[in-house]
Amino acid sequence: MQVTTSSGKYSAKHYPDTIREWKKEGNYFYFYTSETILEVRIISDKIVRFRYAADGKFQRDFSYAVSDRLEESPVNFGLREFEEAFELYTDALRVFIARDDMRLTITDPDGRIINQDEMGFHWQYYLQKGGKIVYCSKQIQEGERFYGMGDKPTDLNLFDKRIENYGTDAYGYQKDTDPLYRNIPFYYGLHKGMGYGIFFDNTFRTIFDFGKEREGTTSFWARGGEMNYYFIYGPELMKVAEAYTSITGTPELPPLWALGYQQCRWSYYPDKRVKEIAAEFRKREIPCDVIHLDIDYMEGFRCFTWSKEGFPEPAKMIKELADQGFKIVVIIDPGIKVDPEYGIYQQGTQQDYFCKRADGALMEGDVWPGKCVFPDYTNPEVRKWWAGLFKELVEMGVKGVWNDMNEPAVFEMGTFPEDVRHNYDGDAVSHRKAHNIYGHLMSKATAAGMRKFLMPNRPFVISRSCYAGAQRWSSLWTGDNVSSWDHLWLASIQCQRLAISGISFAGSDIGGFIGEPDGELYLRWIQLAVFHPLMRTHSASNETGFNQEPFSFGPEFEVLNKKFIQLRYQLLPYIYTTFRQYSKYGTPMLRPLSFVAQHDEKTLDRSHEFMMGDSLLVTHVSEPGMKAKELYLPEGQWYYYFNDQVYTGAQLITIPTPLDEMPLFVKAGAVIPNYDKIQYVEQRELSEEMILHVYYSDQIVSSSLYEDAGDHYGYKNGSYNDIRFKQTSDKQHFELRKKFFGQYKAAYKRHNVQVHGLPFKATQYVVDGKTFKLNNSNFAGGIVKIVVERNFETLVIK
Incomplete structure (x- = not known):
């Protein structure tokens, strides 16, 4: 029975009744009630998809998020019937489906509840707009925490939060502003040490209530x-993250230069100014690889x-800058100016590629050029056309593209009206369904064009808006933030949250886009x-003409900014190795403490500290004038980066925070590869040494170094090196073993091994069986330095 509410917008809610029959088709199971069908797809022993046909008819099974590389790998699964429920089983899960109302209970094989429906699936007719509103409610387990959902600017733990996905141009957003630019409907639950994830693959406006x-x-x-929705079981949160990325896809490796420092402003204009900025970086020897050009x-x-x-x-300008080691990235927005003399507008109108309103009129709205029309990126023909437009830019030397305003943003309306029509890859829909994937598909088409015309080199794309799975082709930034200490905290939270939501290649506008930071805030950022x-x-235009470059805050801060940008370049081999781990396995590059120590209750609500890769623990200085910061170290031994003091984990500690330091720790036993000082990534080829910082531990610890050419696809054909290190030391003996896999010929010939924290007085070292005496030149500030050939296999110090 349907009952219209007083508002006339919605019908009464509908709930599944008794399951009448079921059937199995391969790894799909179907359960039928009087009007609802539940499809359960066993993807692996830990991934199960639940899909409901509210009134007995499924819609097209189509997704812009799911990777075409998703592999089904169920091995041992089946169904058991009981009086009150059906039980679907895998080696890792039990899914109980109640016969009388279709509610789900998911447990591990020992019967411990992982996730359980409250009212479960239900729905109602959306009388005002058409279609149905579909719901699912779950019970919150005792002590349960929730994480994920992209870069929502709120506390890391989402408990007691209600959030929404509807891409919005959120200029100057603040803590708890919602919705924001991006739309990633994926969250984690964690309770009693058991972690799981739920990915709700639906592109309409979605709401999550925790x-x-x-x-x-x-x-x-x-x-x-x-x-x-997809249910993903860990029980480790990191395994959930990797499994989610197996569904939505892993990224290709970026060009190495894209991991270098990038400088942007609205706007560097004219070309003379761009050259002046580039010259200042080189004159002051502050590393930089990229200059962005904004709309001007x-x-x-x-x-x-x-x-x-x-x-x-x-x-000519781009060539001159390339000769100095700079890459140029240009902004491209979706709004195409209405101008009969403008070739792009002519092509789009002639081929009917622009979005239209319900009555057939073009969707027009004001953006930066004035009156604009907008390509329908949900049409594959339009995406192909759009990709082709990048040919000339690439021929001029442009190496990357920055997609902005693609929520889509329209000045007088905010965004498109809901009656705008879209192709949706052959399934004509309104903007209600296409809104959250508009920018997602714009950046996909951009990346396709850049990849085609840059081949064999790799493209770089950065986007403001996206949907789940955008990591396959784009990086992100967190949007139009503010020059404030609150936004420095938000930058840390948002990038952690994006990383665990599948999108590690992300950052914020350093110093804030809106406003003017002082030297201290900029340095800490x-x-x-x-x-x-x-x-x-990146920073906005302003009346004072203030420039926001690392050298804009006076000599003292210039020296300190330079020091930390140099640190970035020194750490590039470690960062690139971490990116390769993300690219291959889907492992988040940034990891909240709850994701690396989920059985330690004290980590579960920590937000300031995070891991970058396997071995570096970071937090930021979060207040002006801060002299010391309290932080939590997970279990284990940790070296403070700036003086090698060793701290025992599983406790709170306090670290001094002078301007020339930050709270940065290295996991004991780790090998951290470093470049020597360079101004841009291509200069690494001039060095004959790769530095290996090794941190002593009496535990067995493994590390790795990945390397390739950095800017082409040879790595996909085996032109790379995967170098594995294992430290096996004790109180009187240090040993580092190395295994080498690959066929890439790196430029450097030697490793400069720098061993930190040896607990004994070393007198000699042994390289692959050959013994050498240590002399004064091997010791510096408590560090033992030994230069060995690149192909060494074992180094022993005793």
Whole structure:
């Protein structure tokens, strides 16, 4: 029975009734009630998809998020029937489906509840807009925490929060602003040491409630589409993260230069100013690889054009900068100026590639060029056309593209009206369904074009808006933030949250986009950004003409900013190795403490500290004038980076925070590869040494170093090196073993091994069986330094 509410917007809610029959088709199971069908797909022993047909008919099974490389790997699974429930089983899970109402209970093989429906799946007709609103509610388990959901600017633990996914141009957002630019409907639950994830693959406006509306209940729903979600069991949170990325896809390796420092401003104009900025970096010997060009490089803000006055010879300028080691990244927005003399507008209108309103009129709205129309990126023909537009930019020497305003943002309306129509890859829909994937598909088409025309080199794309799975082709930044200490904290939270939501290649506008930071705030932001995969300064135009470069804050801060940007470049081999781990396995590059020590209750609500890769623990200085900071170290032994003092973990400690230091720790036993000082990544080829910082431990500890050419696809054909280290030492003996896999010919010939923290007085070392005496030149500040050939296999110090 349907009952219309007083508002007339919604019908009464519908719930599944008794299951009448079931059937099995391969690894799919179907359960039928009088009007609802539940499809359960066993993807692996720890991944199960639940998909509901509310009124007996499934919609097209199509996703812009799921990777075409997702592999089904169920081995041992089946179904058992009981009087009150069906039991689906795998080696790792038990899924109980109640016969009378279809509610789910998911346990491990020992019967411990991992996740349990409260009301479970239900739905109602959306009378005002059409279609159905689909819901699912779950019970919150005792002590349960929730994480994920992209870069929501709120506490890391989402308990007692209600959040929404509807891509929004959130200029100057603050803590708890919602919605934001990005739309990633994926969260983690953790209780009693058991971690799981739920990915709700629905592109309509979605809402998630983690006990805010009703105590003891978490729920998620969408204003259209299907209830279609993936359940992922760990029990380790890191395994959940990797499994989620196996569903939504892993990224290719970026060009190594994209992991260097990037400088941006709205706007560097004209070309003379761009060259001046580049010259300042090189003169002051502050490392930098990338300069971004904001909208003013275009002719009247028309995409794919160059200002005749400001940039009359763009190819010449780009070549001059390339000779100095700089790459140029240009901004491209979706708004195409309405101008009959403008070639892109002509092509799009002739081929009917722009979005239309419900009555057939073009979707028009004001953005930077004035009145604009907008490509329908949900149409595969439009994506192909858009990709082709990057040919000329690449031929001029452009190496990367920055997609902005793609929520989509429209000045007078905020975004597109809901009646705008989209192709949706052959399934004509309204903007209600396409809104959250508009920017996602724009960046996908951009990346396809850049990849095609840059081949054999790798592209770099950065986007403001996206949906789940964008990591396959794009990096992100956190949007139009503010120059404040609160936003420095938000930058740390947002990048951690993005990393565990599948998108590690992300960063914030260093120093804040809106406003003017002082030297201290900018320095502390630089220090944090050293450990964000994307490291870019960006700032807005302002009346004072203030410039936000590392050398803009006076000599004292210039020296300190330079020191930490140099640290970034020294750590690039470690960061690139961590990116390769992410690319291959889906492992987040940034890891909240709860993800590396989930059985330690004291880590579960910590947000300031995080791991960058396997071996570096970082937190940021979070207040002006801060002299010391309290932080929590997980279990184990940890070296303070700046003086090698060793701390025992599983406790709170306090670290002094002078301006020239930050709270940075190295896990005992780790090998941290370093480049020598360079100004841009191509200079690494000039060095004949790779530095290995090794931190003594009496435990067996493994580390790795990944290397390849850094800017082409040879690594996919085996042109790479995967170097494995194992430290096996005791109180009187240090031993480092190395195994080498690969066929890439690196430029350097030697390793400069620098051993920290030896607990004994060393007198000799042995390399592959040959003994050498240590002399004064091997010792410096408590560190033992030994230069060995690159192909060494065993180093012993005693």
